[in-house]
Amino acid sequence: MKNRFGKLIPAAAMLAIASFGSNAAQAETLTAGVEAAFPPWAYVESGEYKGIAIDAMRAIAKDQGMDVEFKDLPWPSLIPALVKGRIDLLVTGLNVTPERADALDFTIPWWENDDEILVPKDSDKNLITAMCCGATVGAQGGATQFKWLEDNLASNDDVDVTLRGYEDYVTAIEDMLAGRLDAVVTSTDTAEDFIAKGRPVKIAGTIQQNQPQALAVEKGDPKELLGKINAGIMNIYKSGKWAEIVHKYAPQSSIRDIPTSMPDYVDTYQGDIPGYSK
Numbered sequence: 001m002k003n004r005f006g007k008l009i010p011a012a013a014m015l016a017i018a019s020f021g022s023n024a025a026q027a028e029t030l031t032a033g034v035e036a037a038f039p040p041w042a043y044v045e046s047g048e049y050k051g052i053a054i055d056a057m058r059a060i061a062k063d064q065g066m067d068v069e070f071k072d073l074p075w076p077s078l079i080p081a082l083v084k085g086r087i088d089l090l091v092t093g094l095n096v097t098p099e100r101a102d103a104l105d106f107t108i109p110w111w112e113n114d115d116e117i118l119v120p121k122d123s124d125k126n127l128i129t130a131m132c133c134g135a136t137v138g139a140q141g142g143a144t145q146f147k148w149l150e151d152n153l154a155s156n157d158d159v160d161v162t163l164r165g166y167e168d169y170v171t172a173i174e175d176m177l178a179g180r181l182d183a184v185v186t187s188t189d190t191a192e193d194f195i196a197k198g199r200p201v202k203i204a205g206t207i208q209q210n211q212p213q214a215l216a217v218e219k220g221d222p223k224e225l226l227g228k229i230n231a232g233i234m235n236i237y238k239s240g241k242w243a244e245i246v247h248k249y250a251p252q253s254s255i256r257d258i259p260t261s262m263p264d265y266v267d268t269y270q271g272d273i274p275g276y277s278k
Contacts, residue, residue, distance in 0.1 A: 029067040032057055033087035036072040037168035040193040040249035041093040055245045057091045060232030074167055076142045082218060089225060090216040093187060095144040101266050105221050107229050108259035108276055109212035115145050116191035118184045119204045120177060127205025130183040132159050138172040138181045141165030145185045173199060189250055212260050226268060230275030
């Protein structure tokens with residue numbers, strides 16, 4: 001009997017190893033599109049992707065038994081790349097809007113943001129003077145901040161604001177510090193990140209938006225990713241991993257309850273939410 005089991009055990013071990021190797025090989029690899037010039041959510045340092053969204057997506061993938069690779073694309077290219085299926089999901093500080101909800105499907109929202117008006121540290125401009133009376137204001141082209149400025153200020157002749165769009169906020173801040181802009185409007189967490197990293201800028205005022213942020217997949221979720229990603233988001237939130245990641249990159253930030261509020265126009269919130277139960 002002893003000799004019989006001595007022969008069976010190595011065979012069973014080999015079978016288990018083969019099975020493990022097969023499962024590992026079959027692990028789903030997702031291509032996540034990011035804009036790696038958007039701290040603290042996504043950026044590159046010493047050739048390595050870093051940021052809240054980067055580390056969170058890695059944790060979600062690990063939780064769900066998937067692999068993830070990141071693809072850095074300019075902001076205007078991200079949504080078209082997702083719509084055309086060139087990436088599997090969009091992982092960045094993506095605000096939820098009606099226009100985007102028509103083209104994409106969103107995960108449960110994991111953040112809410114306001115917008116901040118940044119000016120040089122030695123500027124005497126305030127909330128009003130930074131946004132009127134001949135001021136030149138910058139924002140990222142295609143971002144919700146740019147659209148808000150365009151719709152509410154730049155199109156109003158009585159305000160007298162010149163709006164300039166930039167590929168990323170790093171360039172916009174550099175232009176402002178070089179004297180080519182009076183102000184830059186960006187999200188609260190990005191503004192706080194610039195200040196925390198010692199850039200000579202300050203917040204002149206806040207535009208209250210309460211905009212939810214989420215990850216996004218192709219419309220209709222053809223790859224059936226929403227359930228997995230939503231479950232992963234909730235798992236890293238409940239385990240405390242999410243708070244650990246946020247405070248690694250943004251120690252000053254408060255941890256919001258997940259999910260945050262989601263507008264009624266988001267299709268994936270009109271019935272049972274894949275991967276999420278209250």
